[in-house]
Amino acid sequence: MSDALLEVKELHLHYPLKKRHLLDKPSAFKAVNGVSLFVNPGETLGLVGESGCGKSSLGKAILNLQTPTAGEVWFQKTDISKLSNREMRPIRRDLQMIFQDPYESLNSRHTVSSILEEPLIIHSLGDRNQRRKTVSALLDQVGLPQSAANKYPHEFSGGQRQRIGIARAIALQPKLLICDEPVSALDVSVQAQILNLLMDIQQDMGLAMLFISHDLSVVRHMSDRIAVMHQGQIVETGNAEDIYCQPQHDYTRLLLDSIPQIAQ
Amino acid sequence: MSSIVNRSPEKAQAKPDACLSVSRLCVSIRDPEQRDTKGRPLSSEMVSDVSFTIAAGQTLGLVGESGCGKSLTAMAIVDLLPKPQVYQSGGEISFNGQRIDSNDPKALKALRGKKVAVIFQDPMTALNPVQRTGQQIEEVLKLHFPKMDKSQRRQRSIQLLNDVGIPSPENRIDAYPHQFSGGMRQRLMIAMALAGEPDLLIADEPTTALDVTIQAQIVALLKKLQQERNMAMLFITHDLALVSQVSDHVVVMYAGKIVEQQDVPHIFSQPRHPYTKGLIAALPAAVARAPKTKLDAMPGQVPSIDAMPTGCRFANRCEYANERCEQEAPELTAHETGEISCHHWQTINEASTSGVSKNV
Numbered sequence: 001m002s003d004a005l006l007e008v009k010e011l012h013l014h015y016p017l018k019k020r021h022l023l024d025k026p027s028a029f030k031a032v033n034g035v036s037l038f039v040n041p042g043e044t045l046g047l048v049g050e051s052g053c054g055k056s057s058l059g060k061a062i063l064n065l066q067t068p069t070a071g072e073v074w075f076q077k078t079d080i081s082k083l084s085n086r087e088m089r090p091i092r093r094d095l096q097m098i099f100q101d102p103y104e105s106l107n108s109r110h111t112v113s114s115i116l117e118e119p120l121i122i123h124s125l126g127d128r129n130q131r132r133k134t135v136s137a138l139l140d141q142v143g144l145p146q147s148a149a150n151k152y153p154h155e156f157s158g159g160q161r162q163r164i165g166i167a168r169a170i171a172l173q174p175k176l177l178i179c180d181e182p183v184s185a186l187d188v189s190v191q192a193q194i195l196n197l198l199m200d201i202q203q204d205m206g207l208a209m210l211f212i213s214h215d216l217s218v219v220r221h222m223s224d225r226i227a228v229m230h231q232g233q234i235v236e237t238g239n240a241e242d243i244y245c246q247p248q249h250d251y252t253r254l255l256l257d258s259i260p261q262i263a264q
Numbered sequence: 265m266s267s268i269v270n271r272s273p274e275k276a277q278a279k280p281d282a283c284l285s286v287s288r289l290c291v292s293i294r295d296p297e298q299r300d301t302k303g304r305p306l307s308s309e310m311v312s313d314v315s316f317t318i319a320a321g322q323t324l325g326l327v328g329e330s331g332c333g334k335s336l337t338a339m340a341i342v343d344l345l346p347k348p349q350v351y352q353s354g355g356e357i358s359f360n361g362q363r364i365d366s367n368d369p370k371a372l373k374a375l376r377g378k379k380v381a382v383i384f385q386d387p388m389t390a391l392n393p394v395q396r397t398g399q400q401i402e403e404v405l406k407l408h409f410p411k412m413d414k415s416q417r418r419q420r421s422i423q424l425l426n427d428v429g430i431p432s433p434e435n436r437i438d439a440y441p442h443q444f445s446g447g448m449r450q451r452l453m454i455a456m457a458l459a460g461e462p463d464l465l466i467a468d469e470p471t472t473a474l475d476v477t478i479q480a481q482i483v484a485l486l487k488k489l490q491q492e493r494n495m496a497m498l499f500i501t502h503d504l505a506l507v508s509q510v511s512d513h514v515v516v517m518y519a520g521k522i523v524e525q526q527d528v529p530h531i532f533s534q535p536r537h538p539y540t541k542g543l544i545a546a547l548p549a550a551v552a553r554a555p556k557t558k559l560d561a562m563p564g565q566v567p568s569i570d571a572m573p574t575g576c577r578f579a580n581r582c583e584y585a586n587e588r589c590e591q592e593a594p595e596l597t598a599h600e601t602g603e604i605s606c607h608h609w610q611t612i613n614e615a616s617t618s619g620v621s622k623n624v
Contacts, residue, residue, distance in 0.1 A: 044556075050475040050476070050477065051446075051475055157565055158330075159565065160565075187329035187330055187502060188329065188502065188504070188543055188546050188547060189329060189542060189543060189546050189561065189562040190329075190565070191546070192546035192547075192548075192559040192560065192561035192562070193561040193562075193563075195548070195559055195561075196558050196559055196561050199556060199558065214475065214476070215476075216476075217547070217548045217549030218548050220548070220549070220555060221548035221549070221555050221556070221559070222548075222555075222556065223555070224556075240555055241555070254477055255476065255477065257480070258476040258477040258479065258480040259476055259505070259549070260479075260480075260483075260503065260505040260506040260508070260509050261505055261508075261509075261549075262504060262505045262508045262532050262544070262547075
């Protein structure tokens with residue numbers, strides 16, 4: 001396990017609650033309550049749970065977007081949970097995120113080409129010409145036409161915007177991609193296109209993914225292993241097929257039974 | 265109800281047992297910025313020629329992707345279109361044999377809420393945040409049962425909350441909507457919708473904002489209440505698996521038109537339209553599929569409203585499309601188990617049943 005790309009050890013993320021009375025002891029909402037997991041290079045770990053179970057908080061804590069209350073996050077043999085923003089910067093090159101809402105996660109005042117160029121500029125990769133080439137290669141890779149470069153996000157449909165979000169995330173050729181509900185805002189037919197794109201990219205670039213979703217059937221399709229999260233804790237982890245076919249924990253069983261199946 | 269039916273028997277084109285009948289419904293949107301040569305605002309059709317019927321006690325599932333016109337269809341039925349920009353531009357809607365689309369607003373108000381009730385997708389925006397839940401339900405009762413006195417209304421509200429499975433309703437009746445969880449709020453919506461004892465319940469994506477475990481509870485509740493009251497239900501969703509569990513009959517819409525309608529076992533066991541087939545094939549869990557293999561994604565995207573093709577609207581994404589599809593819009597054609605709108609449906613289905621590769 002020591003060769004894991006990402007290893008999370010006993011991670012806690014607590015949000016302090018307001019005191020009701022001056023003399024009350026400080027209390028906190030434990031969004032992530034002692035989570036341990038690992039992701040090996042090139043594999044996909046699915047993280048599934050209902051809204052409010054802490055899966056997005058966990059994603060943010062791993063990325064150090066929210067400083068964890070306690071615990072360690074080891075990424076490529078470095079504990080990144082206590083690094084400052086400046087120290088995180090070189091590490092973020094290898095650690096990228098795709099957000100749920102393709103409408104809100106893109107700057108509406110930037111053209112697609114400047115959205116895609118920005119990470120390259122921040123990490124001072126290549127000169128202007130090289131960046132142009134990278135942008136056009138990225139558009140190809142995510143299946144957008146070259147003419148997209150000079151357009152603004154509002155000119156695209158939800159699925160296309162998610163492609164832009166993916167292109168931005170892979171611009172720096174990261175080693176780990178955290179996908180937070182990447183397809184839940186999309187229609188079924190578009191969802192399938194985006195899932196296929198993510199699988200293609202994973203194969204081409206050999207990157208690892210932490211795939212966060214509430215949809216167990218999507219997670220099962222995408223993942224090698226699945227972790228089921230409930231009320232801030234991981235209740236069950238295992239191979240995707242085992243979790244799906246032989247769930248051990250009561251909560252996993254409830255989750256599986258609740259998924260509507262097509263009545264044949 | 266019976267008096268309404270008897271008043272205009274000559275207009276009742278629908279089958280006598282049909283609770284709701286929609287025939288060739290069109291909904292259009294006016295664009296105030298674009299005008300024709302005479303200076304009148306141009307309009308574009310968002311929903312075209314939609315027809316279906318629902319009988320009492322039956323559930324019709326209306327399926328389609330976002331923007332296909334399924335919610336507009338529902339809003340046209342209850343006359344909640346944001347007029348005058350969006351308006352019904354054609355077709356007829358009859359309820360228990362009486363036309364309701366051209367009615368005077370008064371008659372419609374009596375009908376709406378009492379005979380036809382709607383559950384919306386997002387319970388938080390549909391409930392009044394500054395009114396106690398009891399007041400909101402009692403308001404419906406006040407409107408539809410003017411003879412009820414105050415204590416009866418309160419009693420009835422508590423009973424309704426109890427019916428939809430809200431624990432200790434006598435205490436919860438004075439709580440505000442924000443004090444309820446998402447699933448409980450949706451139960452409140454259902455209680456409000458049922459207050460007028462409707463004959464038809466329109467559920468517009470009632471569980472989309474909820475978790476799967478809560479969704480299962482709400483769907484079970486709706487089914488139980490429907491059976492107890494013999495209500496007709498129009499269930500609008502984009503979730504094919506969900507629709508297969510609640511509906512007796514499914515209508516699939518694409519870009520404002522019905523592409524296929526069939527009863528429930530058949531639409532999933534023998535989908536006939538290429539779009540329906542594509543939708544089912546695109547589901548990760550639809551068929552036994554090896555994980556991490558490619559999903560059968562449909563290429564392309566829905567045509568935009570101002571560039572609707574003259575021919576079949578699905579032609580640009582369809583593997584069977586030829587010149588005829590691009591020029592001539594297919595009509596809905598009846599077959600043994602439903603209706604389909606496709607030029608090639610017979611050839612496609614012969615090919616898929618005999619296992620011959622698909623070349624049209």
